[in-house]
Amino acid sequence: MSGSGSRETVLARVRRALADVPRDERPEQVKVARDYLRVHGERTPRERAQLLAEHLADYRAHVHHCSPAALPRTVAGLLALRGSRSVVTPPGVPDAWVPEGMRHVRDSAALSPRELDAIGSVVTGCAVAVAETGTLVLDASEDQGRRRVTLVPDHHICVVRVPEQVVDSVPQALERLDPARPQTWISGPSATSDIELNRVEGVHGPRTLDVVLVTDDAAETESTEDSEGAEDSEGAAGNGAPPRG
């Protein structure tokens, strides 16, 4: 049935199918011209962060800017705005990011999906952010945690260190990432257009995605709200909006 029998069958069929390929041809000899661009345009670090913010907002993520010192206050503000009373964080997220008085759960293997489902928000860092596509990549490092923590709670706050974690393009992002680590690439909150192509935000993943861009030169004061539609209450968002996959 299965096992080595079919393995040999399939491989033998493939080899017979390729009878026209010269025996001494090596894979690298089949030409692949990589003359596409590594980046689409030259940008200063500031322009790169600006583009990231624009593209994140395009896909209905809420973008905020703050300095390292103002980060805890910014996070506290977002949790309060959301009305979350509990928050889960991976082990590498500093205690200081989570405000006093909040039920703070550290993720561990013992935490079941159902327990995660009862938690309001998750706060993580990220591995790299891609400006051209508005993408955050999490690679399960200490400050990003297991893939499920950023999936089951309905509200995700993702902290990006600017400029060092921001790259221009997909090729640059892949260069920085290790395929051996499980990854989640996130471009805006989850969405569907399956019903008459009407875009609806949030089917299964977090319905609200807050991205905090932390820069040394950002004002030490309050976070700024970049995105339109930040006032959308979740669940009702996206009605009548243009469709997207």
Next chain:
Amino acid sequence: MSVTYLGMPPFPQAAEVSVRDERLRRNLRHATHTIRDKRAGAVAELVDWAALRAAGAQIKDRTLRHLDHYLEQLEGAVTAAGGTVHWAADAREANEIVTRLVRETGEREVVKVKSMATQEIGLNEALERAGIAAYETDLAELIVQLGDDHPSHILVPAIHRNRGEIREIFRERMGRWGRPAPDGLTDAPAELAEAARLHLREKFLTAKVGISGANFMVAESGTLVVVESEGNGRMCLTLPETLISVVGIEKVVPTWQDLEVFLQLLPRSSTAERMNPYTSTWTGTTEEDGPRTFHLVLLDNGRSDTLADRVGRQTLRCIRCSACLNVCPVYERAGGHAYGSPYPGPIGAILTPQLDSMDTGLDTSLPYASSLCGACFEVCPVAIDIPEVLVHLRERVVQGGTATVRGQRTTVKPAKGHAAERAAMRAATWAFDHPRALRAGERLASRARRLVPRRLPGPGRAWTDTRDVPAVPPESFRDWWRRTRGPQGGPGSGGRGARPGDSDSDSDRNSGSGDSSANGNDKGDGDGPAGMVR
């Protein structure tokens, strides 16, 4: 076992019904035009699109020409990373493997990520026969499954359903499978999506086995990639204890770096986004993160046969983006169901018959489900020359020849019902080689033109089932040419811009150049049209 659904009629019969469905056509028109316009915008953002497209095609060609090498490399890498690799020569074997693996877990329920490969092999039905319930978790697939229906588009499988129908399906059927739809459910898309979220969350939180496909498999690292929008994929890939991925052998790419091409081509071509909301990558198993057990089932099911056909081979480059569906005038009017398999549209018209070795009447009709306009080739992000493959497959239908069927070189006979067409083509070839006979025939046809019926009688009837008999002109082109240019006139002799209506005033321009008159001889005449017959 055929890739096409059981009992599906040939394409023209199915399409005859669907083109009369006005609601379906309205939905399809709206969907295909919306996505195609947005796609054009997303593609235009990248000035190097042509170079990316060429690289995508070349990477896939490199992989396909050395597929055995990359499959073995992939197997080694997945195994080293803690996964188990299984090989399935056909659908039946793949279903047996998956059924056995699920049984070994002791579970009776599985959650599924939308996957073309598992639709192709009829996995849900096979699991059901084994007493295992498979829950589709993509919103559209859920609508299709609850409605006891077939998908009609690769990207938006329930595009043939409107919101009112979806509400009815949810209200009537959700309760049978789990959490029922909320009371007072309206047909607002956001409410319908919320109902699906609540219904499926119960499944995700308790599921012990997940089943997926994959968009890409990286040979060098053993990494699998799933590209999605809703997050149901992430749920299935990370919450269950056991993950089983069923993936076609052509989905392998050599290196991690190669993803830089496909992660740019796929989202923009498919959903017209810079990037899709969620992409998951995993390599074997990871301690305390995601499933503890990972099985990869590598599926052949006609792919190696397709690989053996040097023209058809390019079909295996396909990354299932569905851009070709959205530009196809035939798909827009006939809809996805007429193609009779999980693969609709132009790609389905070449993929299904090849995977199936032209097994059914539907398979032999699919290469004709096209006007050969070429729009599909133009948008294809991996440059599959779909018209070329369509014509090639038509040849195989009409003339037969050698093909590989389940790994064996086989001489295939022409498909049934094409004898008359073959005889007509042979007669045409002979006539084009014998100009005198052709001329006599043309004159006879012109004189009798009022007698030509709209449908041909006898053996020609099948041909006119799907075509109108062309109008016969009062004068053949060759007679007009002779009359207006004289017997020595030929192409390039000065009348290039002439149209039949201008013939009188143009005739005297001929005299100026007689240098290429050799083209006017009978041999030269015969070459052109005979070439066009193909």
